[in-house]
Amino acid sequence: MSIEACKSQRGFTLMELMMAVVVVGILVAIALPSYSAYVRRTACEDAKGTLAGAAGLMERFRAQQNTYTGATLGAYAKSPVDGGAVFTVAVAIDNTGTSYGLTATPVDGGVLAGRGTITLSSNGVRGGSGDLDGAWGSCRGL
Structure with a gap:
């Protein structure tokens, strides 16, 4: 085998490298929105768990x-x-000390900032506002 033949068989061509970059870019474009939605759902579910824990503490x-x-x-x-x-x-807490309301509000700059609130009251009423209005049913779609 000649030296010229060995030189032409080493490494990737620019075209092969560009194709690999395109494939990775497509995978990222598909996966990133799903991951972002997962992060928002997880934050919402965690907030509901925190409200339930706070209610137990109360x-x-x-x-x-x-x-x-x-x-x-x-x-x-x-x-x-x-x-x-x-x-x-x-x-x-109300003035008589007989009932309370808990409100979870997304922090500024967080994954759910400006999306509304999730609430839980001492008599078990669950609610919310904005995009988080139906959060007690499901956090999907955030």
């Missing part, structure tokens, strides 16, 4: 103190509880 406080007045959310003030916040959770 009920334990009331069982011990016979009122919701003075209860704090502690670790449940953000969602997810560990890691960077995607939602902030606030509690509103």
